[in-house]
Amino acid sequence: MTLRKFTAALATSALVAPAAFAADMADELTLVSWGGAYQASQQKAYVEPYLAANPDVKIIWDESSAEAVAKLRAMNEAGNITWDLVDVVASDSMRLCDEGLAMELNADEDLAAAPDGTPASEDFGDLLVSDCFAPQIVYSTTFGYRTDMVGDTPPSSICDVFDLEAYPGKRSLQKRPIDNMEWALYCDGVAKEDIYDVLGTAEGVDRALAKLDTIKDQVVWWTAGAETPQLLADGEVVMGSTFNGRLFSAIAEQGQPIGMLWDMQSFDLDGWIVPEGLPEDRKARVMDFLKFATDTQRLADQAKYISYGPARKSSAPLVGMHAELGIDMAPHMPTDPANAGNVHIYDYEWWADNRDDLDAKFQAWLAK
Amino acid sequence: MSDTAKSGPVLAADGTPLKRSLARALRMQKMRALMLIAPLLIFVLVTFILPIADMLFRSVENQIVSDTLPRTVVALEDWDATSGETPGEAVFKAMAADLQEAAAAKIHTRVGSRLNYETPGISSLFRKAGRKVKKWDVEGDGPFKEMFLEVDDGWGDPDVWRTIQTYSPRLTNGYFLNAADMQKGPDGPEMRPENERIYWVLFQRTLFMSLVITASCILLGYPVAWILANLPSRTANLLMILVLLPFWTSLLVRTSAWKVMLQQQGVINDTLVWLGLVADDARLVMINNQFGTIVAMTHILLPFMILPMYSVMQTINPSYLRAAKSLGATNWTAFWRVYFPQSVPGIGAGSILVFILAIGYYITPELVGGTKGVFISNRIAFHISSSLNWGLAAALGTILLVVVLILYWAYDKIVGIDNVKLG
């Protein structure tokens, strides 16, 4: 412990800056996000209007969301938090919250109410999956397929992924147990509402892996969201899972011969967390920005640039056209009724408990 | 001894004993030398030695349980884990008091996460109980056993309490056991169930693939280094740029280029199909497996093999080969008995470089390794950045470090470390 403290002290001693003098709100704000089209949509929908109202503020982007959890822990240990607001997926927000690395938020105080006065806690509703989480978007992990490689009857069910006879060829899946295990059990005949009960038993895990075993030889495992669209474009795989926004850009922006398979799409959330331990002036600025960036209009605006659904109920009616392509965005939202007929609701709490255990089993299975 | 005793110590010109005078002069020199290397020494200490020491310590550190739950740890001392029964009210009362304090300090979920690495489900038990326990009166309320069970049935599971008891010491070998595919059972360490064993396989695979990569670097690099060393320097410098070219390209770009080359719809398969060597429906699988990893990593690490071999070969005078031939050796004998032994230090240096780089590589295996080409470092990276199980990552890292040191020691015994030259 002393050693740890010594290292941390060494790292901080040089950096103890006289930050405390500053005015009520800091002028600089460091935002952490995923880069690419998603970050661009945040820049246009949140940051540009915020800067128009607050011209003195300087905003710095850091594209580190993929390593956010580890980096936040390292910063916390060193006692030097350089980030102000971090974009993470819901499960990471839970982990950060559990580790005491993210600040607890009070939705009704810290987030703006809907225009009609509905408090934020109601407007976001169930999507506030963690005490530290301010959701922005609903995205889904779902499948795309090559329209020219599946014959006359394109896949319409998630279980077509497991059907090598009807749809021969490789498929790409994310290299992690989450979603894959649930889909495997579902297609092995487990009712949707029983999936997590079954998966909670050793036999259930074996059953899910056995189902995945039937296609294991034909799977290309991906770790980065861009891989599946590329594999589809190259004709390396017939179908593959990825984030729905990635498929949207491959289809609508690049005109690839790719079709969407929305069945059993797995809903997930992405949102902000505020790191624990910020100085008062920076915290004040972050909370100001956060309230602005998660209001009803801002979340609706974001959907002009990317096909992810706003996390507020009140934003949904405001979703309009794509800013450049001019197409109606509503049908491309994972939350659109036409797409959300049969969805998989990902149980965050369950996965927070079982992720380490199942991951070990999943990796051992992969390595076999 | 007796001579100096009789004649007394030899004195310097100013009358001080010569030995002391000499020592003082040398001390000045040593101090000056130390001052010169001090910046580097401090740099290495802060950026290298301390982090490694920290990592070694993390792999056994486990203070969080006894720090966060001091009363519970004491109360659990008397509980018999093998009884199969839930502990008594005293333990639950202690837990309530500990949790209330921890929840106020918002650290209860942290200990939950720690214990969740050992037994799934504890994380949410602590999270849920933490919310409720804030409102309890730890002196007046009770019985706490029922109150906990009301929060979640899981609190009644003896396994949860056994885990807390097992992981209450301030130091633990749990991470190392986990890294060796073992776990703490009721009767001491035992192997994990078959379907959870992974690290042993990955260590073996990492070593095996690193050796294969090193060997292919030697096979491909030796002739190149030989040609470079024997060409006129102007041509050699030009070719050297070609060797170094990969260094100037981003690692991701190079790895992605290999994907384009090796995938089933890729350049090589297309060419083979076009040539009629491979049927269109039987295209070769060359990526997302060990083969792809070996090819891509050999390419990436090749310069690290060629450079030391080249600089050692440059120092080998061509007259040795001529001498050997004039003494009656055929070209092959002259090469094998005279040139090759002299180039071994370069192979040694290159091999150590490539092997150590390969053993710790994770980006390329992650991208092109598929399921069979993954290295142990990929799991270390996973535990550092995703699962936040830094203790396990540290234990895996420590084992890797020890394995490398053992191999280094073996190399020193077999080849001799003085037999390694960078030029």
Next chain:
Amino acid sequence: MANKTSNDAFVEFERVQKSYDGETLVVKDLNLTMPKGEFLTMLGPSGSGKTTCLMMLAGFETATHGDIRLDGVSINNIPPHKRGIGMVFQNYALFPHMTIAENLSFPLEVRKMGKSEREEKVKRALDMVEMGSFGGRRPAQLSGGQQQRVALARALVFEPELVLMDEPLGALDKQLREKMQFEITHLAHELGITTVYVTHDQTEALTMSDRVAVFDDGRIQQLAPPDELYEQPQNSFVAQFIGENNTLEGVIKDIKDGRALVQLDGGELIDCKPINVSKPGERTRVSIRPERVEYNKDRLQEGVHTLKAEVLEFIYMGDIFRTRLRVAGNEDFIIKTRNAPDQVRLQPGQQIEIGWLPDDCRALDA
């Protein structure tokens, strides 16, 4: 291919030419015949083609044109390792990763010789160069002179009939070099080995060799025993290159009875021996060795021409005196005289008259 020729020719170069770039010849029309047992030195400035000749003989370079024969057999197409020629390299080329004994054993091993025979030969060879107790050491643990001996022993251990040496003493200090010069010649003659020795050090060439081939510009300028080379240089290059030499330039006035009358550029007349001049009017460069110049009037021959000289510098060198004169406009005219009790020590500024035997003054090409 294998055309046998004259019986006493062991090494033969016949019309050999060598070019590296296809534009210039490094070796031009080389002809050389060596009998068995001879110690022949190739002497010349760097770039004169001597090392190339040696390398062609060893087989490391191929002749562009011509024939090289060893013991009557053409070896142009025989690879180096089958030629059976021992070689000592400039840097010794002792294999650093082998002990001295292993170095010596190497040529025997590749000849598939039995172990006991090898050990015996290695021991004998090491004893021969007085290195018997160093068999277990590595080359790096030996001094330069010791490495030199080992290199020699290694070149001889497999009993080659021909040994080539490429400036083997270049890296040694003067004293050691002189000692080794003696030892090498002694060994070569004792063992009856034919030796080709390359050097740019003329003293070495003169003291060691049976015959010396002086190389310049890709040709042998003169091939002769050392005394003949020194005393009867056949052209001005050889005269200049071998030993110290005074030159004066002029025109042939007359040639008769083996005497040439030369008029120097300042108008003075001298008597010389015509070497490669043929007719009056030809320009010539006359060469006189410093030790053959006489300034004691009593010892000068009757009837020969003398020259006026002014003493510029007198240098005492222990065994000899070295005096620099101005003679016929040449300010670097050197005379050497023995340090004897009756010897006169000339003083700078002194005016003297010098002369020489006509046979000692050689009229050469200009």
